[in-house]
Amino acid sequence: MQDALQNVIENEDRELSREIEGYWDARSHAFSQTRLKELAGPSAAAWTQVLQARLPQGRPLRILDIGTGAGFFAILLARLGHQVTGIDMSADMLHEAKCNALAAGISARFLKMNAQELDFAEDSFDVVVSRNLTWTLPDAMEAYRQWQRVLKPGGLLMNFDSDYGQERFSRKEDQENVHANISQDLVDACNKIKDAVRISTHRRPAWDVGFLQELGMQVEWTADIAPQVHNDPSMHYDNVPLFAIYAYK
Ligand SMILES: C[S@@+](CC[C@H](N)C(=O)[O-])C[C@H]1O[C@@H](n2cnc3c(N)ncnc32)[C@H](O)[C@@H]1O
Numbered sequence: 001m002q003d004a005l006q007n008v009i010e011n012e013d014r015e016l017s018r019e020i021e022g023y024w025d026a027r028s029h030a031f032s033q034t035r036l037k038e039l040a041g042p043s044a045a046a047w048t049q050v051l052q053a054r055l056p057q058g059r060p061l062r063i064l065d066i067g068t069g070a071g072f073f074a075i076l077l078a079r080l081g082h083q084v085t086g087i088d089m090s091a092d093m094l095h096e097a098k099c100n101a102l103a104a105g106i107s108a109r110f111l112k113m114n115a116q117e118l119d120f121a122e123d124s125f126d127v128v129v130s131r132n133l134t135w136t137l138p139d140a141m142e143a144y145r146q147w148q149r150v151l152k153p154g155g156l157l158m159n160f161d162s163d164y165g166q167e168r169f170s171r172k173e174d175q176e177n178v179h180a181n182i183s184q185d186l187v188d189a190c191n192k193i194k195d196a197v198r199i200s201t202h203r204r205p206a207w208d209v210g211f212l213q214e215l216g217m218q219v220e221w222t223a224d225i226a227p228q229v230h231n232d233p234s235m236h237y238d239n240v241p242l243f244a245i246y247a248y249k
Contacts, residue, residue: 032070032096067133071097165200
């Protein structure tokens with residue numbers, strides 16, 4: 001009975017993953033344009049500062065950027081001289097990331113991979129980073145287990161995300177909004193995905209902090225770093241707190 005239930009959940013998650021992949025493929029080009037604007041503006045320096053404040057200093061690090069999208073973190077971290085691998089399940093996003101890395105003149109490795117099924121040996125990375133990914137994962141618990149597994153002992157996970165579970169995404173008329181020009185079909189698809197993933201039923205980051213502690217990690221967190229990093233007046237963000245989690249293995 002337990003096995004049958006597990007099979008049903010796994011099949012539903014697989015189906016949902018296919019939908020999520022299609023959604024991000026469809027968003028990839030416009031999404032990348034917004035990230036290029038972010039890279040060219042003041043928030044690139046603000047994000048670099050946030051990351052630098054926690055990164056171990058004095059040596060090149062092996063860093064994994066999970067759900068790299070158009071490569072925003074991968075590019076910032078490679079610019080600091082680190083050896084970066086960016087993974088994403090969307091082939092179209094990875095194409096954007098590779099083009100953006102080339103244009104930025106940095107070198108990073110980009111691989112198509114599911115955040116919940118990492119194809120890396122344990123203890124492979126000094127640091128794992130992720131931004132705005134966990135809210136869209138069908139199985140965030142398995143993702144966190146995998147992320148912890150590939151971190152070296154003493155390694156650091158930095159996760160930046162928002163508690164979207166009780167939010168409703170809508171079309172933005174404001175052209176400066178980072179989510180402007182998303183079609184109603186895609187907005188509907190996004191709400192459907194958000195409502196379907198289990199993580200939306202939890203209040204965050206409290207849930208994440210508790211689960212990472214259960215995995216044996218030492219966790220620190222900040223409720224909202226948006227005032228620090230959303231510092232480009234020409235880019236308007238949704239008014240939802242952006243939490244930061246720093247978890248040490
Ligand atoms: C909101 S975007 C964030 C991209 C990037 N981290 C940033 O901050 O610009 C979410 C990204 O996660 C990717 N993604 C979603 N589910 C994933 C999964 N299960 N495994 C790997 N990547 C995933 C999407 O394709 C998309 O590129």
